[in-house]
Amino acid sequence: MNILIIGGGKIVYFLAKTFLSKGYNVTIVNRKKVECSQLARQLKAIVIFGNATDPQVLREAQAASMDTVLAITPNDEDNLMICQLSKLNFGIQKTLALVNDPNNEEIFHKLGVTTAFSTTRMISSLIEQRSGLDDIVSLFPAAEGRVNITEVALPKESPVIGKSLTEISLPEHSLIGCILRDSEVIIPRGETILYTDDRLVLITLPENHGPVLKLLMGNNI
Amino acid sequence: MAEAKCLYIIVIGCGRLGSFLANRLSNQGHSVVVIDINPNSFDALMADQFSGFKIEGDATELAVLSHAKMDKADVVIGATHDENVNIMAGQIAKNNFNVPKVLVRILDPNKESFCRQIGVEYICTTSLAAEKMITALNQK
Secondary structure (H helix, E strand, O other): OEEEEEOOHHHHHHHHHHHHHOOOEEEEEEOOHHHHHHHHHHOOOEEEEOOOOOHHHHHHOOHHHOOEEEEOOOOHHHHHHHHHHHHHHHOOOEEEEEEOOOOHHHHHHHOOOOEEEEHHHHHHHHHHHHOOOOOEEEEEEEOOOOEEEEEEEOOOOOOOOOOEHHHHOOOOOOEEEEEEEOOEEEOOOOOOEOOOOOEEEEEEOHHHHHHHHHHHHHHHO | OOOOOOOEEEEEOOOHHHHHHHHHHHHOOOEEEEEEOOHHHHHHOOOOOOOOEEEEOOOOOHHHHHHOOHHHOOEEEEOOOOHHHHHHHHHHHHHOOOOOEEEEEEOOHHHHHHHHHHOOOEEEHHHHHHHHHHHHHHHO
């Protein structure tokens, strides 16, 4: 796989290092001369000095032979431009852009960027969802953070113990995907009763994640 | 542009080009909002010509564009010194806020074909100046 990374700083260095260790071919474009020579010394990557929003620089970086482009400069406007140029002029199918303003995620999708991700959103949702929730065993965001998949263990103080799913009326746009009870896996139905120590795999949206947890865990969160 | 009609115009960037346009368009009776990240740049707006609004903010931040009521705009002009900002804001104006007339200034002639591809109307000041100069040279 050929990956083109645009940006600088430690994140680019470590990303490139990770990709190289997986056997990918990595090309980096960076605007700072000093950083370019540093990266070229440290990594077995092709490093190009220049502004990747200039189509000539992308050509020099052999953009047409890339499978993926990853634009992670600190400027949203540059990341958008790089992804659009890569797709329209060089036919790169997979374009990934970092967005600083979380609201730009949606716009970037609309404008043809395959994946736009916001570290602000990722970190804030991690903090919101992880803080103080010991019973939440694992959690990962899917679909670029628009869906949360969470596993929670029901404590004995939970207000939903002994109740069926129909009785607890989950908020809209949330789902108990399955229940892990002892070593059994249950795909729940409306009449399924919840017991202490049941582990529920929840599918929620970021906006109703909190309310769903509150409903299931009571004041334990 | 219609002579009598008062348009709602958002000018992004209050540098030499942006402030010139904002002063002129406001003086012509249009309702003008200028956005710039640096409040000092608003000094270039002339009290006897400009009677519009100024917004301090980054035009690549959606909240700033919403605050400028971009959804109501008849015209959006991208006039910052960074053409990528102009192009991005222009695309948002067109695709997100459905602004009927969007015009962006670019400097690099290499980006003209890109602007055509994404359907953003542009003026490349470099090409424009070069053409004028060549014409002027040919006249002598």
